[in-house]
Structures are given as C-alpha cells and as structure tokens.
Amino acid sequence: MARRVLVAWLVAGLTLGFAVAGLPKVKIVFSDWHLVEPHWEKALKEAIAQFMTENPDIEVELEYVSYAEKETKYMTAIEAGVGPDVMHLGPIEVSFALFASRGYFLDLTPFIKAEGPDFLSPWYPATIAAVTYNGRIYAMPGDFMSMFLMYNKRLFAEAGLDPEKPPTTWEEFLEYAKQLTRDRDGDGRIDTWGFGTVGKVDPGFQLRFTPLLYSFGADYLTPDYKCSALNTPSAKEAFKFWVELYTVHKVIPPGVTDMSPGKVREQFAAEKVAMILTSGWGPPIVKSIRPDVNWDEILGFAPVPVKAGLDPEYRTTAWLSYWAINRNTKHPDAAWKLVKFITSKAMEEKWFRDANVLSSRRDVTEVYEPILASPSARINAAELSRAKMVPLIPEWPRIIEAVNIAVQKGFLGVDPDLALSEAHALINEILAGYRVPGEACPGY
C-alpha cells in the first residue's frame, strides 16, 4: 500500500513538475536603437534579464536597429503586419504624429486606466500630452532632456577666457568663439574653432538650431500651425546670426554642411572645437571617444545663451523619446508589462546611472540624488522649464528639412534673407492643408 502511495505521489509530482516547466512562454520582441551603443546595450540587457526573472512566463528577444533607419524599418514591418512588439522611438516629432495617425501603435489608454487614476501623475504633463493623439495615449514617454551648452574648460583657459564664466548672451558667445578660434600648434593654420554644429540635413539639426531660434524670441510656425513664422524680425535676426558664425566670423570649422552630430562630437572630443550644443547623451559619448582624457575636469556646462536684453519664455528645446507597442502584437499584455517595467522609477534611475539621460518622470529627474549631484544633469534638468518642443504635426519632417536646407544655403554663401524667404514660402506650401481655401499667409 505504502509503495502504491509513494508511486502515486511520484507520478503526481513529476506530472506537476513537467507541467510547470513546460508552461508555454510568451515571446515578445523588444527593439531599441540604443542596443548598438555598448553602454546602453549593457544596461538594457541587465534590465531585460531582471524583467524576465520577475516574469518567468515572458521571454524577451532583443532586436538591434540603427538610429537613422529605425522609423523606416518599423514602418515597413508594421505595414507588412509584423514588427517588434515594443519599440523605442525618438525624437518624438519625427514619427509620433504620423505613426499614430496611421494607426501603427496600440492604444495604451485602457492599460493606463486599469493601472489606476494616479498612474500618470509622476510624469511631466507636457510629455504625456506629447504622446496623446486624438485624446488617446499611444505611448509612454522615455528620455526627456533639454539642450544646453557644453564647453572645453582647457581650451577656454588656453585662449585667456575664464573657464568658470561661460557666455550668457549670444553676443558674448560670439566674442568667446572668436577668441577660441586660433592656431594652437603654430603652423600658421587655424586648427581649433570656437563652435561646432550640425549643418548636414539630419534629425540632429533641429536640436541645435531650435534653441537659437527660441532664445531670440522667434518660432518656426504661427501658434495655429497654419503659416510659417520665419518672416518675423527676430527669426530673420536669429537666422542671420547663425549663418554668419560660419560665413563672416568663421568660428565654425570648414565643411559644416557635411557635419552630422557624430562628427561634431568627434571634433569636440579631438579638441578641434571648444563649444557645442548637446544634451545628456553628450558627455558619455565624448568620454567614450577619448577615454584617456580626464573629461570630468575639462567639461563645462551652461544654459543656452539668449539674445542680449531679452528674457524669452523658452530658450531651448527638449528631446523626448517614447516607448510604443506595435498594433500587430499578439501579446499586448506582456508588451504592456515590459513598457511599464522599462518606464518604472527604478529603471528610469538606472538609465541615468548607466547612460546619463534624464527621465520624463518628475519623481526621478527632480529628486534623484545622483542627478542633483551631476553638473551636466543639474543644468539639463533646470533647463527643462525653459524648453519648448517643436510642433508635433505630421508635416514636421518636411518643414524642418526646408529650414535645414535654408541654413545650408546660407552657409554656402546664399544671401540669408533669400534662403530664409525660400524656406518660408515652401513651409507655407506644406501647411496649405491647414488653411481654408483662399486663406493666405503673410509674405516674407
């Protein structure tokens, strides 16, 4: 009898064991351009491993994608009825409005409602508004950072400038840049320039040009998004100032129209340029390019300068990335669990520790001790209150390309007024759909 009971228990135990071990795992694909960056890859792999430990019924497969081609890849895949379950996208203005309007994303509103009424309260309201389309929330906000000035204190000191007194106005900035543009090795040729910036047609262009426009009190579009606002005196002044940094004052290195954000950071790391506009990603990338340099002593950070005598409401722009779930996902619950985990307070703190990025969660950016202790993160967080995002409309990529090309033309010697007037006309043409027939925009 005892033997029979023992055998029965053994059979039952083995059956249960096999049943548990053989539970079908839900497999979801997680795609992020950060995976191609070693420091991010390590951080994300650690996080995903932790997620899978906490959720043994979910298996997460990582999908690598390049930053430049992620929108193309996701769009093609989603149209074909496939694609990763969870995607990281940014900057938000490039893709969100268009992808949401085409129904590429799963509506997260029901999941958020199920989490309770206070679920969204830790996030900056502006970031939640940014991921809302037609009253529905289609994504969770990710990194939220402002653009600021990063400069090389060693080059400042060598040029006779006080490294602890960065420029506060654009006029001062120009004087500094002129002083920093010089021949350091004595061969008779300029080898160090005051300022490095993006001139190529690139998503990084707007992050560098927009702070200038805002800090001159100008904007791209009228508040109703019906017309271009590049015909205002402040916009014209800002545009001319930017172009002349290269054409007249020559404080930007040659070949600016071919400069991508990566190349500019390389110039900064090689100490060929003394000042650049960047955000949280800037310091770790520069450190990774030249790890032998003691950058903690060399790097200085400051808010974006403003036009002298002006105190504009906004003087910089913000970068916002977002996490979205593919409409084609077969496992929406598992995908939501992953998004919730990635955007949790603990993970957002981890992203700062591992990659120096700030969070769209106020309970991280405003109170997390390491952020408050970091010089660059302090400036970054403080400037968020002075940062405005660019218009989140589907036409934005074409609009910013028109401005980007106008700046290129200006850099190449075309009269700044002519270049800007062409962009103004083209943007008005792009925005025609927002106006009623017969409604015209003011000329340049």
Add this chain to the structure above:
Amino acid sequence: MFRVRPVLAIKKEKGADAGKQGVSPLNSYRRFFGSTTGLWGAKQGYFFILPCFLLLLLVLGFPTIMAVLNSFAPIWTTGLKNFTLNYYRRLLQDYIFWNTVLKTIYFVGGTVTLHLILGFCVAFVLNKEIRARRFFRVMAILPWTVPDVIAGLIWAWMYDPISGIVNDFLHRVGLVRSTIEWLATPTLVMPSVIIADTWRGYPFVMLVLLAGMQAIPKELYEAARVDGATWWQELCYITLPNLKRMIFIASILDIIWQTRRFGLIWVMTEGGPARATEVISVLAYKTYFKFFDFEYASAMSVAMAVFLFVIGLPYIRMMARRV
C-alpha cells in the same frame, strides 16, 4: 605499351548498349514525360521554368504592381477608393522634383561617360600582352567587388576637409593652401561623387569591353599591320567598329544602373548640401521613408521606371531579335 581508344568510340559503344537495353536516361525521360520535341516539348519547358517564374512574379511583380497602384491611390489605407491622378499632377508642378531630374542627368551623364572612357582605356591595356596581366585584371576588377555603401564611406573619409587624405596630399605637394570642402561646396560635391562612383563602377564596363576586344579576330590586326596601319588606325578602324555593339550594351545597362544609384550618394552626401546631389532615387527615398508621403514617392518611382524602360527599349529589342 597501351593503346588509347578514342573517347567518341567509347561513347558510341555505351550508347548502343544502352539503346539495346532501353534504359538510357533519355528514354526514361521520354517514357515519363512523352516527346521532347514539338509543341508538347515546348510546353514542358514552360512547366520547368514555372517555379522560377512564380518566384520572380512574387518578388518583382508584386511590389511593382503595388507601387503603380500606390501612385494613384493610398492603397494601404483606403484601397483604390480614392483613385486620383493628383500625384502625377503634383510631380509636374514640383520644382524640387525637376531639380532632381537635372541632378540625375548630371550624375548619370558624368558617371556613364567616365565609366566608358576609363573602362575602355583599362580594357585596351589589359588586352595587350603585358607582364602580370592576370594580376592587373584582378586588381582592375577589385573596386567592383566593393559594395557601393562601403565605397561611399571610404571616399567620404578621403574627402574629409580636416582629416581626409585628399586635402592632406594636396597640401603636402603644395597644390593648395586652403582647405577644400569637397562634399560641402555645391560646385564640387557632384564632381566629387562622380569620381567616387567612377572608381567603383568602371570595372563593369571594362569587363564588357574586354570581352568584346577578345572576340575580335587577331587576323584583322595582323592584316592591318601588314598593310602598315598605326595603332591609332587599328583602334579607329578595327577595335571601335567591332566594339560598337558592346559599347551600346554597356552604355544602356550603365545608364539604367546609374539612374537607380542610391547607396553611394546617400552615405556620401544624403543629397546635400542644399540639394546639390539630390538625384531621383534619393528624393523618392526621402519622400517615402522620411516624410512618409507614400503615394507621391510611388509616383516618382513609377515615373523613373517608365523613363528607364524607354531608355532600355533598344536594348530589349536587340535582345529579342537575338532570341
């Protein structure tokens, strides 16, 4: 000592034996499929190419049909309900598109001409009895093995105004003093891209022309030399006339390929600066994948395909005649 039997004799014997036994592969095939000649034979041929044809239809035909339909209506969202010619109308009025047409003509004209000149010169030299000819032939083909994206990256680094080898070399030999912005100056950027593409693309033309040169009977040259012809006369009266067909084929194919060229231009300039190298393929790509204007981008691509089809018609006719 042994005696070698002619191979043909052995084959004949084997064939005779097999015929007696009735198990030759040909007989088995005939028993299974029937006659291999006449109408049924021809049909069998079609049967065998059917899988390949279906595969081609799937990977080439389907996207082509969808692109054509997409150029008339947003098929991915509303199907053919909103059929319109507006995208083609917009194409006709779009000055940016016509600017890219001009840039495409400039790029294709420049690269095809240089491919032909360089390809002909290299083929001409490699057709001579020179030392280490095989080695030089391999060397000459090498650029063609480099993917155009990689070639674009290599040349972009070489053209870099601060750390590129081109400016460094010109400085060292004292040809220039100021920094030349090869990819950032509108007047220089297209020639710079054309040079890069010439390096990458000439081996195809060279191979075609070399094959053509090798097919010219040597007796023609020997007779010409007996008559006292100079190398220039040989070139003008023997080589070039006999190469006419090959030059024609190479030109047509190169025009088609160069019009579609995308990777090299994209990695070198992305169409910039200020649209100076924005060819049709770059604009169509940007319109589709950056601005997500699918229908308009499809209209551009279809217009380009029609243009290339017209260009390719003489080649198609020639191939059809040969068949």
